[in-house]
Amino acid sequence: MSRQPLQTTAALAELTAFAAWARSVEQLCDLIDSLRPLAFSLGLPDPSDTAWHGQLFGKLRPQASREPLLVAAVCGGTNTGKSLIANALAGSVISRSIAEAARTRHPVASLPQGLASRIDLAELFPGFTPRPWSSADDAIGSEADGSENVLVWREDTTGKQSDRLVLLDTPDIDGPLRTNWQRAECVRNACDVLVAVLTQQKYNDAAVREFFAAAGAASKTVIVIFNMVEWPQQREKIGGWLATFRAETGVEPVAVYAAPHHSGHAQAGRIDFFAMSECASPEPSHRQAVDHAHRRADGSTDVGASLSDFDFDRIKVRAMKGAFRVVLDSHTGVEAWLDDIQIHARDWQQAQQLLANEATVRLELPTAPSEIVWNEIWQWLEPQRSTLDLTVSACYRFVVSRVLWVARQTGLAKSEAEQREDFSTKELKSLKQALGDFVQRLEDACQHNGRLAEMLRGVLVDPDRTAWYADLERRHNNLPIVSDDYQKFVRGELDRFSRANPDTVKWILAGLNVGAVARPAVTVGLFVAGAAVVPAAAVTASGLSLLMHSVGDIVVGAAAITTGEGALGLTVVGLKPLLETLFANWSAERGRVLAETLQGVVLGGRLEEINRLAAAAARPEVAEARRLLLECRQKFT
Numbered sequence: 001m002s003r004q005p006l007q008t009t010a011a012l013a014e015l016t017a018f019a020a021w022a023r024s025v026e027q028l029c030d031l032i033d034s035l036r037p038l039a040f041s042l043g044l045p046d047p048s049d050t051a052w053h054g055q056l057f058g059k060l061r062p063q064a065s066r067e068p069l070l071v072a073a074v075c076g077g078t079n080t081g082k083s084l085i086a087n088a089l090a091g092s093v094i095s096r097s098i099a100e101a102a103r104t105r106h107p108v109a110s111l112p113q114g115l116a117s118r119i120d121l122a123e124l125f126p127g128f129t130p131r132p133w134s135s136a137d138d139a140i141g142s143e144a145d146g147s148e149n150v151l152v153w154r155e156d157t158t159g160k161q162s163d164r165l166v167l168l169d170t171p172d173i174d175g176p177l178r179t180n181w182q183r184a185e186c187v188r189n190a191c192d193v194l195v196a197v198l199t200q201q202k203y204n205d206a207a208v209r210e211f212f213a214a215a216g217a218a219s220k221t222v223i224v225i226f227n228m229v230e231w232p233q234q235r236e237k238i239g240g241w242l243a244t245f246r247a248e249t250g251v252e253p254v255a256v257y258a259a260p261h262h263s264g265h266a267q268a269g270r271i272d273f274f275a276m277s278e279c280a281s282p283e284p285s286h287r288q289a290v291d292h293a294h295r296r297a298d299g300s301t302d303v304g305a306s307l308s309d310f311d312f313d314r315i316k317v318r319a320m321k322g323a324f325r326v327v328l329d330s331h332t333g334v335e336a337w338l339d340d341i342q343i344h345a346r347d348w349q350q351a352q353q354l355l356a357n358e359a360t361v362r363l364e365l366p367t368a369p370s371e372i373v374w375n376e377i378w379q380w381l382e383p384q385r386s387t388l389d390l391t392v393s394a395c396y397r398f399v400v401s402r403v404l405w406v407a408r409q410t411g412l413a414k415s416e417a418e419q420r421e422d423f424s425t426k427e428l429k430s431l432k433q434a435l436g437d438f439v440q441r442l443e444d445a446c447q448h449n450g451r452l453a454e455m456l457r458g459v460l461v462d463p464d465r466t467a468w469y470a471d472l473e474r475r476h477n478n479l480p481i482v483s484d485d486y487q488k489f490v491r492g493e494l495d496r497f498s499r500a501n502p503d504t505v506k507w508i509l510a511g512l513n514v515g516a517v518a519r520p521a522v523t524v525g526l527f528v529a530g531a532a533v534v535p536a537a538a539v540t541a542s543g544l545s546l547l548m549h550s551v552g553d554i555v556v557g558a559a560a561i562t563t564g565e566g567a568l569g570l571t572v573v574g575l576k577p578l579l580e581t582l583f584a585n586w587s588a589e590r591g592r593v594l595a596e597t598l599q600g601v602v603l604g605g606r607l608e609e610i611n612r613l614a615a616a617a618a619r620p621e622v623a624e625a626r627r628l629l630l631e632c633r634q635k636f637t
Contacts, residue, residue, distance in 0.1 A: 021635060022065035024628050029061050031625040032334065035341065038616055041609070042344035044337070052333040055218055055323035058189030062123050063320070069115075069124070070312045071166045073107075073187045076197030077174040077208050081227045081266075083139065085197055085259070086110075086169035088271045089304040091158040095169040096136035097269075105180065107187050108139045109153040110167040116155055124166075125151050127186050139169060149183060162308040174207035181207070188214070192319035193221045193310070196253070199228050203241045209248045216251040219322020221315045223307075224253040224279075231260035231274060242279050252281040255291065257303060272300040321636075328633050335629055338622055345616035351451040352614040355607075358445045363434040363522050363591045366426035369419060372482055373582050376490040420481060428476050431594050432469055434524060438598060439465070455606050471601045475593040486589055490582055497578050522584075522591035524598070 036047065047053045063069075074086040083095040083104060090110040107128070109121070121130035131138070133154030161167065170187050171180035188194065194215050202208055203226070215222060224245070226238050238258055246252065256279040259271050275291040290309045294302040327333050443460055446453040599607065616622070 021632060024632055025056070025060045025064050028334070028625060028628045028632075029057060031621045031628070032056075032337075035619070035621050035625070038613075038619065039337070039341055042341060042348070042613055042616060044340050044344060047337055050332075050337070051214055051217065052327045052329065052337070054185065054189035055326045056334070058126055058186055059218075059323040060320070060327065062126055062190070066119065066124065067164075068313065068316045069119075069164050069166055070162075070193065070310065070316055071124075071168070071191040072193035072195060072307060073168040073170050073191040074195040074197060075170050075173060075184060075188065075211065076227075077199075077202040077205055078172045080197045080199050080202050081259070081271075082172075082197045083169050084266060084269070084271055085195070085225060085227065086167070087269060088273075089195070089307060090156070090167050091160055091304055092156075093136050093269060094133065094154055095139040097266075104139045104169065104171045105177075105183075106139050106150045106152050107171065107183060108133065108169045109151060110161065111153055111155045112161045112163045112165060113155050113159060115163075115166070116153065121151065121153060125186070125190055128183075149186070160305070160308070162312075164312055165308055167307075173211045174202075174205055184211070185214075188220070189218075191220065192315055193223065193307075196222055196224045196251070198224060198226050198241070198245065200226075200234075200237075200241065203245050204248065209245075212245075212251050213249040216249050217322075218326050219318050221310075221318065222251045222253045223255045223257070223303075224251075225257045225259055225273065225303075227259040227271075228261040229258050231258050234258075235276070238276065239279055253279075254281055255306075256280045257301065272298070273303045274299060275301045324632065324636050328629060328636060334625065338625055341622060342617040345614060345618075347451050348610060348613040348616070351449045351455070352610055354445050354449050354452065355610070358448075359438070359441050361434050361438040361441060361524050363430060363524050363594060365430050365522070365587055365590055366423055369423060373490070373579075373586055376482065376487060377494065377582075380491055380494045424476075424481075427590060428473060431472055431476060431591075434594055435468060435472055435597065438524065438594075439468075439602065452610075455610060456603075459602065459604075459606070468597060468601055472593065472597040475596055479590070479593055482586075483589060486586055489585060493578060493582060522588050524591055524594050 032047070032053075039047070048057075072089075074082050074089065076082045081097070083097040086095055086108070087093045087097065092110075094110050095104060095108045107125075109125075122128065128149045128151035131150050131152050133152050138152040168187055168191070170184045171177075173181055173184045175181070188211070194212070196212055198208070212222065224242065226241065229238060235258070238256075242253075242256060256276040257273040258276055259273055262272075265271060275295075277291065290306050291301050293309070294305045296302065328335070330336065439460070442456065446456055446460065
């Protein structure tokens with residue numbers, strides 16, 4: 001008949017509190033899952049290898065809101081007799097015990113009767129695929145399923161196992177197969193009680209010490225069994241071995257047993273356990289009474305029965321608190337991981353700032369054809385001009401056009417098409433020169449920042465840069481001298497200016513001063529939003545002073561053509577900045593082809609990645625995770 005240990009009021013209250021925190025635990029796990037790809041991109045190691053991750057995902061999340069089962073795992077190094085001891089504790093053969101080392105691949109669970117139908121074992125043991133027990137060889141498995149994390153389970157056949165006790169046999173913690181170590185660690189994370197199987201040869205191995213030290217840090221309850229000893233001749237030596245084990249791991253076992261070496265008993269599947277009460281921790285004080293209650297006539301103890309009489313609730317609460325302590329540790333827990341995200345993000349912020357400061361280049365474009373902007377202005381003005389003004393202007397334009405025709409025929413002037421071709425050639429040359437300068441500045445920046453060097457290593461080290469210049473030339477060839485976007489921009493700016501200055505229709509924009517040219521310059525740089533161009537209207541000494549008069553269209557229009565550009569002065573406040581904006585933004589559109597080549601071909605998506613990593617610490621998931629940690633810490637303390 002199965003036993004149900006007495007539940008204390010205090011322990012039940014604490015277990016209820018843990019269940020109430022289950023929502024916070026689940027939210028914290030979701031936040032960490034969402035941050036893991038970002039942390040990986042920042043260069044942080046996989047948190048699944050940390051103690052806090054194992055306790056949070058392997059202990060707290062699956063068990064905080066579940067019925068409080070007590071999970072006890074038999075753990076130890078190679079050839080220590082774990083499977084034989086697990087069979088003895090379960091009261092039946094659940095794992096085949098063989099002399100060959102590291103043969104146990106899969107943990108085997110002995111469940112109380114009826115438990116398999118009440119719970120989802122895959123949730124209780126995350127990372128494992130539950131599989132019903134078929135024979136004692138299931139733990140050994142085969143080479144075919146050696147890479148799969150299988151948890152074999154069988155319900156207790158004796159009916160003696162406690163309704164709340166789950167007992168497991170586990171793979172070696174120090175064998176040649178590292179996957180076995182990982183499976184044993186996953187079981188360790190999920191369990192509340194560890195049955196540490198030690199021998200004279202295995203009580204102080206490095207892997208053994210490390211495994212049980214982690215269990216001690218998480219406040220797991222530990223029972224120590226020294227197996228294959230000469231009893232009672234080695235009793236005093238066992239005390240010395242245990243002292244070393246305690247000193248190296250920090251573990252204070254609640255019970256210590258000696259299991260004598262007896263080949264005949266081992267072949268028959270029998271093993272005797274002798275309590276060493278003088279070696280056990282005095283806490284809890286009732287352990288000696290429990291062992292005494294299950295002592296056989298030959299002086300050995302029925303450890304399986306004794307295990308079922310543990311104070312389940314007290315041990316469960318201790319294990320859950322221990323898991324929380326590991327998770328909430330400010331130096332090695334989740335908070336330290338969030339701190340690492342912030343530290344690495346700060347490195348990328350420095351790289352981002354270096355790009356903003358250093359990876360910029362001033363692009364000097366050739367003299368902009370002034371008629372490009374002025375044609376757009378005249379087209380906007382035409383519907384607002386009088387018939388007489390248009391007639392007079394047309395006459396003068398005809399006269400001027402004939403003069404220009406004669407000049408072109410005599411070689412004194414170039415046609416508009418020839419001027420555009422010359423400008424386009426010079427402009428492309430300027431763009432290519434700026435591209436080379438920009439790449440040089442990127443290389444210089446990488447010399448001063450390891451993060452940038454890491455990110456841009458594949459870009460700047462001996463690439464085929466011919467493709468970059470070809471892409472720039474293609475983009476330049478496809479850019480019209482006046483784009484639809486720029487025409488819309490000009491009309492919008494002029495409409496806005498006209499609304500702010502209702503009398504503008506009385507003024508005619510006549511042109512640039514004689515000899516004045518718009519020599520645009522733009523700065524192409526990498527900013528937090530990506531490649532960008534910023535216009536900086538660098539002009540000749542006479543500036544972008546614009547001609548305008550307020551005495552009427554006819555007079556101004558005629559005067560402009562008769563006396564030539566530059567005869568009239570600027571009289572409307574705000575018009576000069578408007579015209580400078582129109583010229584500067586046309587120049588910026590020309591420089592944007594360089595920015596697009598940098599963004600799309602030279603850097604690809606690396607700039608967005610730098611910006612993403614630099615902003616990592618500001619992600620809302622980080623702040624929310626810190627809030628949840630503070631909330632849990634306040635409740636926990």
